[in-house]
Amino acid sequence: MAISVDTPEQSRDLCQRAGYTFTFLSDPKAEAIRRYDLVHAGQGINGQDIARPAEFLIDSSGAVRWVNLTENYWVRARPEQILEAAKALR
C-alpha cells in the first residue's frame, strides 16, 4: 500500500502512467501520516503538511515487523530489503 497526501484522482493518474497495480491510499489531511508520526510540516506545494518517506511491514496480527525511516531524502528502502523482511512473515 502506498500512502500520501495526493487525492484519489492524482493517485489514479500516477498508477495509470506508471503501471502500478498495488493499492494507493489518499490521506489529504495527513491523518494516518500524523498517527504514524511522519508529518513533514509545510513541505508540500502551498505549504501543506506531507509525509516524510517511510516504509513499514505489518504482520497479520497487526504488529509492526520491520521499519525503514530513511535519514536521506533521496534514499528509500531497496526491494530486496523488503523481500528479506517479508520472508519472516508467516
Add this chain to the structure above:
Amino acid sequence: MKIQRLNWPVWAGFLLSLSALLSYPFVFVRWPITRDFPWANLLLFGIAAALLVLGIRRAFAGDRPRRSKIAGVGAATLSLLIFALFIFAAFVAARWLPAARGAPQAGQKAPEFSLSDTNGKTVTLSELLTTPIKGKTASTNPRGVLLIFYRGYW
C-alpha cells in the same frame, strides 16, 4: 584577425560539472547502487575538475588572450559553485527530515487508519490484514501488509 582555437577542456569541464549535478536527480537516483551513495556523480565531478585544471593551464600558458584566461577562471569558479551546490543538496539538505521518534517500531502495534483508495472506497488497516486475497483456485489470508509513506506529487 587570427581565430583563437577554442579552449575545449574549460568548456567540457564546465558542462560536465553541470551534468554531474543534474544527472543525480534525473538519472542516477533510479538505481540504488548509484543512489544510496552518489559515487557516479562524484566521479563525474572529478573528471570535470581534471578538465578544468587542464583548461586553465592552457589558458595561462603561451599566447592566449586575456579573455581566454578570464573565461577559464570564470568557468572554473562556476563549476566550483555547482559542486558546492551538489554537496549541499546530496549530503546536507537531503537529511532535513523530521526524526519521527513517535513512529511505531518493530514489535509495536501498527496504528489503525481509514483512508480512501483510488476508486474512492474506504480502506482500513484491519480490513487489509484480514481480507482474503483471491487466487486462481483458492483464497489465502494475507501474511501482512507493506505500508509505503511517500511525499506525493509524483
